[in-house]
Amino acid sequence: xxxxxxxxxxxxxxxxxxxxxxxxxxxxxxxxxxxxxxxxxxxxxxxxxxxxxxxxxxxxxxxxxxxxxxxxxxxxxxxxxxxxxxxxxxxxxxxxxxxxxxxxxxxxxxxxxxxxxxxxxxxxxxxxxxxxxxxxxxxxxxxxxxxxxxxxxxxxxxxxxxxxxxxxxxxxxxxxxxxxxxxxxxxxxxxxxxxxxxxxxxxxxxxxxxxxxxxxxxxxxxxxxxxxxxxxxxxxxxxxxxxxxxxxxxxxxxxxxxxxxxxxxxxxxxxxxxxxxxxxxxxxxxxxxxxxxxxxxxxxxxxxxxxxxxxxxxxxxxxxxxxxxxxxxxxxxxxxxxxxxxxxxxxxxxxxxxxxxxxxxxxxxxxxxxxxxxxxxxxxxxxxxxxxxxxxxxxxxxxxxxxxxxxxxxxx
Amino acid sequence: xxxxxxxxxxxxxxxxxxxxxxxxxxxxxxxxxxxxxxxxxxxxxxxxxxxxxxxxxxxxxxxxxxxxxxxxxxxxxxxxxxxxxxxxxxxxxxxxxxxxxxxxxxxxxxxxxxxxxxxxxxxxxxxxxxxxxxxxxxxxxxxxxxxxxxxxxxxxxxxxxxxxxxxxxxxxxxxxxxxxxxxxxxxxxxxxxxxxxxxxxxxxxxxxxxxxxxxxxxxxxxxxxxxxxxxxxxxxxxxxxxxxxxxxxxxxxxxxxxxxxxxxxxxxxxxxxxxxxxxxxxxxxxxxxxxxxxxxxxxxxxxxxxxxxxxxxxxxxxxxxxxxxxxxxxxxxxxxxxxxxxxxxxxxxxxxxxxxxxxxxxxxxxxxxxxxxxxxxxxxxxxxxxxxxxxxxxxxxxxxxxxxxxxxxxxx
Numbered sequence: 001x002x003x004x005x006x007x008x009x010x011x012x013x014x015x016x017x018x019x020x021x022x023x024x025x026x027x028x029x030x031x032x033x034x035x036x037x038x039x040x041x042x043x044x045x046x047x048x049x050x051x052x053x054x055x056x057x058x059x060x061x062x063x064x065x066x067x068x069x070x071x072x073x074x075x076x077x078x079x080x081x082x083x084x085x086x087x088x089x090x091x092x093x094x095x096x097x098x099x100x101x102x103x104x105x106x107x108x109x110x111x112x113x114x115x116x117x118x119x120x121x122x123x124x125x126x127x128x129x130x131x132x133x134x135x136x137x138x139x140x141x142x143x144x145x146x147x148x149x150x151x152x153x154x155x156x157x158x159x160x161x162x163x164x165x166x167x168x169x170x171x172x173x174x175x176x177x178x179x180x181x182x183x184x185x186x187x188x189x190x191x192x193x194x195x196x197x198x199x200x201x202x203x204x205x206x207x208x209x210x211x212x213x214x215x216x217x218x219x220x221x222x223x224x225x226x227x228x229x230x231x232x233x234x235x236x237x238x239x240x241x242x243x244x245x246x247x248x249x250x251x252x253x254x255x256x257x258x259x260x261x262x263x264x265x266x267x268x269x270x271x272x273x274x275x276x277x278x279x280x281x282x283x284x285x286x287x288x289x290x291x292x293x294x295x296x297x298x299x300x301x302x303x304x305x306x307x308x309x310x311x312x313x314x315x316x317x318x319x320x321x322x323x324x325x326x327x328x329x330x331x332x333x334x335x336x337x338x339x340x341x342x343x344x345x346x347x348x349x350x351x352x353x354x355x356x357x358x359x360x361x362x363x364x365x366x367x368x369x370x371x372x373x374x375x376x377x378x379x380x381x382x383x384x385x386x387x388x389x390x391x392x393x394x395x396x397x398x399x400x401x402x403x404x405x406x407x408x409x410x411x412x
Numbered sequence: 413x414x415x416x417x418x419x420x421x422x423x424x425x426x427x428x429x430x431x432x433x434x435x436x437x438x439x440x441x442x443x444x445x446x447x448x449x450x451x452x453x454x455x456x457x458x459x460x461x462x463x464x465x466x467x468x469x470x471x472x473x474x475x476x477x478x479x480x481x482x483x484x485x486x487x488x489x490x491x492x493x494x495x496x497x498x499x500x501x502x503x504x505x506x507x508x509x510x511x512x513x514x515x516x517x518x519x520x521x522x523x524x525x526x527x528x529x530x531x532x533x534x535x536x537x538x539x540x541x542x543x544x545x546x547x548x549x550x551x552x553x554x555x556x557x558x559x560x561x562x563x564x565x566x567x568x569x570x571x572x573x574x575x576x577x578x579x580x581x582x583x584x585x586x587x588x589x590x591x592x593x594x595x596x597x598x599x600x601x602x603x604x605x606x607x608x609x610x611x612x613x614x615x616x617x618x619x620x621x622x623x624x625x626x627x628x629x630x631x632x633x634x635x636x637x638x639x640x641x642x643x644x645x646x647x648x649x650x651x652x653x654x655x656x657x658x659x660x661x662x663x664x665x666x667x668x669x670x671x672x673x674x675x676x677x678x679x680x681x682x683x684x685x686x687x688x689x690x691x692x693x694x695x696x697x698x699x700x701x702x703x704x705x706x707x708x709x710x711x712x713x714x715x716x717x718x719x720x721x722x723x724x725x726x727x728x729x730x731x732x733x734x735x736x737x738x739x740x741x742x743x744x745x746x747x748x749x750x751x752x753x754x755x756x757x758x759x760x761x762x763x764x765x766x767x768x769x770x771x772x773x774x775x776x777x778x779x780x781x782x783x784x785x786x787x788x789x790x791x792x793x794x795x796x797x798x799x800x801x802x803x804x805x806x807x808x809x810x811x812x813x814x815x816x817x818x819x820x821x822x823x824x
Contacts, residue, residue, distance in 0.1 A: 016468040050488070056428040057492050058499040065498075068506050069491035072484035076462070079481035080469050086477075087470040094480055098510060099556050121555075143533075144511050 003126070003167040004029055007039040007136065007158035011175050012232040013077050014044030016084075022173065022232065023084035026131050030090050035126045037165070038092075038133045039158040040081050042073025063108035067138075067148045071097070074135035074154070081133050092131040095122070097138035097146070102157070104139035104147045111139055111147035113156065116164045123165070134161060152213020159216045163223035169240075170220070170227050176211060177231035178238035179204065181255045181404035186392050189405035193254065194237070197244035200254045203347045203381050207257035217241065244349050252350035252357055253402045258395040259343045260388060262292060263316050264374075265323050266308035266336040272299060280307055280326055287322050289315055293343070295374040295385065304333070308374075310385065313339055341373065342391040345383035346398060358382050364401035370394045415538070415579040416441055419451040419548065419570035424585050424644040425489050426456030428496075434585065434644065435496035438543050442502050447538045449577070450504075450545045451570040452493050454485025475520035479550075479560045483509065486547035486566070493545050504543040507534070509550035509558070514569070516551035516559045523551055523559035525568065528576045535577070546573060564625020571628045575635035581652075582632070582639050588623060589643035590651035591616065593667045593816035598804050601817035605666065606649070609656035612666045615759045615793050619669035629653065656761050664762035664769055665814045670807040671755040672800060674704060675728050676786075677735050678720035678748040684711060692719055692738060699734050701727055705755070705788040707797065716745070720786075722797065725751055753785065754803040757795035758810060770794050776813035782806045 006029065008022045022038075029036045042050075050069050054061040061069075078094035085092035101117035125132045136154025139147045149156050155172060162170035177192065179201065184190040196204075198221035205214040211229055220227045220241060230238025270276060284291060292310040299305045311319050316339060323335045344365075351357050358375075361382055365372055370393060374385035386394055399405065418441065420434045434450075442448045454462075462481050466473040473481075490506035497504035513529035537544045548566025551559045561568050567584060574582035589604065591613065596602040608616075610633035617626040623641055632639045632653060642650025682688060696703060704722040711717045723731050728751060735747045756777075763769050770787075773794055777784055782805060786797035798806055811817065 016465075019469060053428075053488070053492060054495060057431060057495045061495045062498055065491045065494040065506060068494070068508075069488060072487045075484045075487070076465070076481060079477045080465060082477040082480070083466060083469045083473045086474055094477060096480075096558075146508075 001033060001035050003035040003037070003165060005037045005039060005158050005162040005167045005170045006173065007154060007171065008041065008081075008173045008232065009154065009175075010041040010044050010047070012173050013040050013081065016080075018232070019080050019084045020087070023081060023088050025173070026092075027085055027088040027090045030131055036131045037122065037126070037161055037167070038081060038131060039136045039154055039161065040074060040077040040133065041136050041154040042070075043077055043080075046073040046076065064145060067108045068146050070148050071135070071138040071146045074137050078133045078135045085131050085133070090131055091129055092133055093125050094133040094135070096135045097157075098140045098144065100134060102139040102160070104141055104149070106141040106145065106147065108147055110150035111141070113139060113149070113160050116160065119164055122161075152216055155212050155216035156219060159219045159223075159225050159227065162225045163219065167225070170225050172212060172227060172229045173232040174211060174229060175232060176229075177234060177236060178229055179209065179211060179241075179255070182395055182399045183258065186258065187396050187399045190399065191405050191407065193239045195240045195242050195248065196254055197248055197349050198241060199244065199349055199380055200347050201241045203345075203378075204255060204257055207343070207345050207347070207381075207383075208259045209257065212241075249350050249353065251348060251408050252354045253346045253348040253404065254350075255348075256344070256346050256395055256398045256402070256404065258391050259292070259345070260391055261313045262310045262341045262343055262385075263313040263319070264295065264308055264310050264338040264341050264385065265319055266306060266338070267323060267327060267332040268306050268336060269300065269304040269333040270307075270331045272303055272305045276305065276330065277307060279330060283326055284309075284322065287318065289319055289322065293374075293376040293383065293385070295376065310341065310343070340388045341385050342388040343376075343383050343385050344391065344394040344398060345381055346402065347381050349380050351380050351382070360401060361398055364397045365394055368393055368397035370397065413445060413447050415447040415449070415577060417449045417451060417570050417574040417577075417579045417582045418585065419566060419583065420453065420585045420644065421566065421587075422453040422456050422459070423587050425452050425493065428492075430644070431492050431496045432499070435493060435500050437585070438504075439497055439500040439502045442543055448543045449534065449538070449573055449579070450493060450543060451548045451566055451573065452486060452489040452545065453548050453566040454482075455489055455492075458485040458488065476557060479520045480558050482560050483547070483550040483558045486549050490545045490547045497543050497545070502543055503541055504545055505537050506545040506547075508547045509569075510552045510556065512546060514551040514572070516553055516561070518553040518557065518559065520559055522562035523553070525551060525561070525572050528572065531576055534573075564628055567624050567628035568631060571631045571635075571637050571639065574637045575631065579637070582637050584624060584639060584641045585644040586623060586641060587644065588641075589646060589648060590641055591621070591623060591653075591667070594669065594807055594811050598670065598807050599811045602811065603817050603819065605651045607652045607654050607660065608666055609660055609761050610653060611656065611761055611792055612759050613653045615757075615790075616667060616669055619755075619757050619759070620671045621669065624653075661762050661765065663760060663820050664766045665758045665760040665816065666762075667760075668756070668758050668807055668810045668814070668816060670803050671704070671757070672803055673725045674722045674753045674755055674797070675725040675731070676707065676720055676722050676750040676753050676797065677731055678718060678750070679735060679739060679744040680718050680748060681712065681716040681745040682719075682739075682743045684715055684717045688717065688742065689719060691742060695738055696721075696734065699730065701731055701734065705786075705795065705797070707786040707788065722753065722755070752800045753797050754800040755788075755795050755797055756803065756806040756810060757793050758814065759793050761792050763792050763794070772813060773810055776809045777806055780805055780809035782809065
């Protein structure tokens, strides 16, 4: 009998009517003869409400107690979901992270899953024909302290359960109906993909696709879990995130993305020394700052060098202080901060075996009158730093140039 | 080092300001050198909010899932209380019923405590100077299903912890400042008691004193836990519920109570038979109806008998149907229902060794022009059924007659 994990995010369980709708999906799958595990997030804005309660008490709540507090959000959802499934006429039992012994390390607020020790309990309930409802986002450490998994935590719970119980598919129900060749709000002709490879999805997540957090995609990749991203509000199939196939590799560019709200920090004209770049990025990493791209490292004739990198524009305050310290300590003559940059990228595993993608992209941008300021590449991504106000035009131009709106003959 | 358990009810943790006030009490006790355990209920109307959520999903939620849901209310409170105590500068750790392994049977919604298996964890935290905050009202069964203890559950948790860890005192913080000789809203001269015996408190609880549920008082009695009922909003000492002493017995009447909203059901003129009363009360018990008093069982010259009893007036609908069936099956000629009765009582362990209490009470009621319709007595209680609209006058008359407003020389 096939096993499916269905994950419903906060907006899919935001009120009684939506909980009933989600319960209807789970019950339908059960009636179709599947074994069904449901993973739910906290209702709508419940997590925000709880954080607000904590901040009414103290500006800096203890991480342990914040996790103790936040975990109640998902516990409320699982109980209500069980009631709704009962109401729909199926058997169901809700289980917290503690009740399935989803063990994590003790990193409160960003815990990592170690194991799911109570798999037998889930199996026993499934064997008895029950739908098993598990609280997303939460686990316990070795001492039964409640931990939470951080951003995208419920997706991670769903994928971990799918991996541990060898599910046939992990369905992620969300408010979009799949992964598109580009953001349809910018590119109206953008096409929904039937399938995408884990590596491509990871790159798109890093480029700002909000659909799934990269941790859960990595986990799915590691355990070969088929993830099906689909809409809570319709029955049309969404996009499957899968292991790459030969057919998939025939498509050179799978999608294009625009990352807005970047800032570029340029550290100018420091005397060249062996450990300079290492010293710079060690300090940045210690400060907990996430660098988007290291852009260039030009060496000048006078024996000095520039180092520049991009970060999220939200981190600019922190980065500014750090850059000033770096320039004092390491001898950069000036720090330039540009808050008006964006990055447009193309992603595709087919690029590994195809040439000419970069040239085609640069040509498209040039024809659209977009100036490329910097270029970053990886095995399956080419990204160009451009002016922010060129962003939407650039994305549209690239999407057109690669003909992404047309379904390729090979696959997708 | 002395150990105190402090229990704060829903109104004492209803908002951030009150949580800070409760945290201040716990911190003050800790700074005074005590070992401190705090037990908290759900915030204000949180339990009602959760029940309402459940009823938005289904009119008859499963008891297991309702307990899973309701237990989140106390989990929110313990986390916020821990944050507030941190804010006040003390160390604290919050623990759910599951985390202290407070084991119960599987009677969801009205579970009974079996043991607190993780006493060592609490001891270890106390040894480390921490204030330990425990979620009231909740436990887990042998399979880690969440259970709740029903009405007065948080008091029961507090008393059970005090018993298990041999606390010197269990402080119950509430919105009244202690136990009074009578309800001060009816008898303005009513006096707050310094101490009351467990048995007396049990009788007063049965007579409608809302301060503590009888289960927690019984538990305190069984384990000899000193319970101190006091106000969340002031520092004056409240009333200690203790084992009776010889000094206490010198006070004949400790207090008086009025139970309004009773109804009397009279089953009239059935043929006498050996098992008649047994048959009547077996049916009533099977129907889950709680009888307040069995009033009389008069045998008539014609070989018939009457049976009458009082119940809460809220149960009248159920009782009416049952009485009709009883009269058909057992041959009562008529059923009389009187919805306008009340009961006025005096309570005191000293009655055991004193005579004349009943006479004094009847005299006081007679002088006040109150007609006594029925009388019920136990070892330490005398109760009179009267017209409901005589209730307040009767309570005042009895309070005056026994001089309860004066502190006795002996004790209290």
